[in-house]
Amino acid sequence: MKKLKVFSGNSNPILAKEICDSLGIPVGQAIVTTFSDGEIYVKISENVRGNQVFVIQSFSSPVNTNLMELLILIDALKRASAKEITAVIPYYGYARQDRKDQPRVPITAKLVADLVGTAGAHRVLTVDLHTGQIQGFFNVPVDHLYASPVLLDYFKKKSFDDLVVVSPDAGGVERARAFAKRMNVGLAIIDKRREGPNQTKIMNIIGEVKNRDILILDDMIDTAGTISQAATAIKKKGARRILVGCTHPVFSGPAIERLNDAPIDEVVVSNTIPLTEKGRACDKITVLSVAPLFGEAIKRINEELSVSSLFV
Numbered sequence: 679m680k681k682l683k684v685f686s687g688n689s690n691p692i693l694a695k696e697i698c699d700s701l702g703i704p705v706g707q708a709i710v711t712t713f714s715d716g717e718i719y720v721k722i723s724e725n726v727r728g729n730q731v732f733v734i735q736s737f738s739s740p741v742n743t744n745l746m747e748l749l750i751l752i753d754a755l756k757r758a759s760a761k762e763i764t765a766v767i768p769y770y771g772y773a774r775q776d777r778k779d780q781p782r783v784p785i786t787a788k789l790v791a792d793l794v795g796t797a798g799a800h801r802v803l804t805v806d807l808h809t810g811q812i813q814g815f816f817n818v819p820v821d822h823l824y825a826s827p828v829l830l831d832y833f834k835k836k837s838f839d840d841l842v843v844v845s846p847d848a849g850g851v852e853r854a855r856a857f858a859k860r861m862n863v864g865l866a867i868i869d870k871r872r873e874g875p876n877q878t879k880i881m882n883i884i885g886e887v888k889n890r891d892i893l894i895l896d897d898m899i900d901t902a903g904t905i906s907q908a909a910t911a912i913k914k915k916g917a918r919r920i921l922v923g924c925t926h927p928v929f930s931g932p933a934i935e936r937l938n939d940a941p942i943d944e945v946v947v948s949n950t951i952p953l954t955e956k957g958r959a960c961d962k963i964t965v966l967s968v969a970p971l972f973g974e975a976i977k978r979i980n981e982e983l984s985v986s987s988l989f990v
Contacts (some may be wrong), residue, residue: 680730680804680980680981681728681729681730681761681881682701682703682706682729682730682731682732682899682976682980683703683706683724683726683729683730683731683732683970684697684698684701684703684705684706684731684732684734684976684990685705685706685708685722685731685732685733685734685751685755685966686705686706686708686733686734686735686870687733687734687735687738687744687747687748687751688710688744688747689711689735689737689738689744689747689952690734690735690736690738690949690950690951690952691705691766692949693720693734693736693743693768693950693967693968693969693972694734694954695754696949696967696969696973697734697766697924697969697972697973697976698944698969699969700970700972700973700974701756701976701977703971703988704909704961706722706726706731707722707723707724708721708722708723708751708754709721709722709723710747710751712774713817716809716938718743718746718747718750718967720750720751720754721754722754722755722758725758726755726758726759726814727758727759727760727761727857727985728759728760728761729760729761730760730764730979730980731755731761731762731764732763732766732803732976733748733751733752733755733764733765733766733767733798733799734764734766734768734972735747735748735751735766735767736768736769736771736950736951737769737770737771737772737790737897737974738769738951738952739928739930741772742772743981744771745771745772747768748765748794748797749793749794749797750797750916752765752794752797752798752799753797753798755798756797756798756840760800762800763798763799763800763801763958764799764801764802764803764976765799765801765802765803766793766803766804766972766976767794767802767803767804768804768805768809768950768951768968768972769848769898769926769928769950769951770787770790770804770807771790772786772787772790772939773786773787773806773807773808773809773812774787775787775790775813776809776815776830776942778806786851787808788815790856791812791815791816791817792815792817794816794818795808795816795818799816799818799820799837800818800819800840801819801979802818802819802820802821802825803820803821803823803972803975803976803979804814804821804822804895804961804975805822805823805824805925805948805950805968805971805972806823806824806826806898806926806940806950807897808826808898808923810822810856810916816931821975821979821985822987823971823972823988825925825948825950825966825968825971826853826856826857826860827945827971827988827989828864828948828966828967828971829857829895829923829925829948829966830860830861832849832946832964832966833893833921833923833946834861838863838891838893838919839890839891839918839919840864840889840890840891841861841862841863841864841868841877841884841890841891841892842858842863842864842865842887842891842892843857843858843861843865843866843892843893843895844865844866844867844869844883844885844887844892844893844895844908844912845865845866845867845868845895845896846869846870846894846895846896846905846908847868847869847870847904847966848870848895850867850895850897850907852868853895853896853897854895856893856896857893861893864884864885864886864890865885866883866887866892867883867885868881868882868883868885868908868911868912870883870904870908874908878924883911883912883915887912887915887916887917888916888917889916889917889918890911890917890918891917891918891919891920891921892912892917892918892919892921893921893922893923894908894912894919894920894921894922894923895922895923895924896908896922896923897922897924897925897926898923898924898925898926898927898928899922899926899927899928899929899945899947900928900929900930900933900934901932901933901936902929902933902934902936902937902940903936904936905922905924905936905940905942905945906936906939906940906942909922909940909941909942910941910968912942913941919941919943920941920942921942921943921944921945921946922942922944922945923945923946924945924946924947924948924949925947925948925950925968926947926948926951927945927947927948927950927953927963927965928951928956929951929953929954929956929957934954934957934960936963936964937960937962938960941947942960942962943962943965944963944964945960945962945963945964946963946964946966947964947965947966948963948965948966948967948968949965949966949967949968949969950968953965964981971988974987974988978979
């Protein structure tokens with residue numbers, strides 16, 4: 679490998695450690711803390727001059743703090759003469775506001791992309807963006823990974839009886855269709871009408887779910903309102919087992935309580951975001967690691983090999 683170092687903020691140090699273990703290198707030494715008034719203080723504790731550096735940081739809760747940690751880490755590395763800086767963002771927050779769907783609203787996905795580039799990142803490595811077009815918001819190269827191979831490997835080992843993959847909304851149809859094709863199973867779609875932020879109402883189910891095992895697939899679960907309503911509607915239509923698969927377990931607000939109350943047998947997520955204590959205590963949740971996926975991508979970027987060939 680070329681001169682390679684991996685640093686981490688405070689959002690997901692366990693994932694950073696797993697990624698470094700897969701690469702066979704230690705996590706870079708850095709101090710990331712706060713002053714008494716809440717300002718973030720960063721100091722890189724080792725030489726990075728001329729190195730290819732990767733900074734791992736998810737935009738999980740507290741979102742604004744973790745975003746600022748990443749920006750300040752990038753700035754510190756730039757001023758320490760790192761040769762190339764890659765922002766590794768397992769969960770890219772502020773992505774849901776990716777267009778002007780109402781008058782006088784911001785496009786925060788673009789704003790945050792500009793901030794990351796302006797701070798000094800030469801490249802971004804992320805997984806399962808909320809929408810694919812967000813890649814175009816960056817003025818630096820973006821390597822967009824997919825967690826579907828990790829989820830596929832898990833679900834293919836399970837025994838199903840006439841499985842159907844369900845998209846919880848129209849926006850996730852492409853993702854669900856590709857997953858169903860690889861699993862060689864049927865597809866169904868839920869017609870979801872959103873009544874406000876974090877508020878949804880299930881209207882109709884397009885496809886056959888009666889007497890079938892169901893896998894609801896989504897990129898993220900926030901308050902679990904959509905997923906719990908979808909599972910309830912599908913169960914009323916006569917479905918048997920209901921499983922949920924998603925990449926980003928945001929799990930804010932009443933999410934864990936809703937998952938526990940919903941007719942869901944298992945919720946399979948990745949570790950792009952660390953679970954809270956309540957999340958770890960939920961028996962329904964299974965966590966899969968995306969560390970080998972990120973480790974292989976980092977290795978290929980370092981060796982100037984194709985990253986897209988991971989998904990061919």
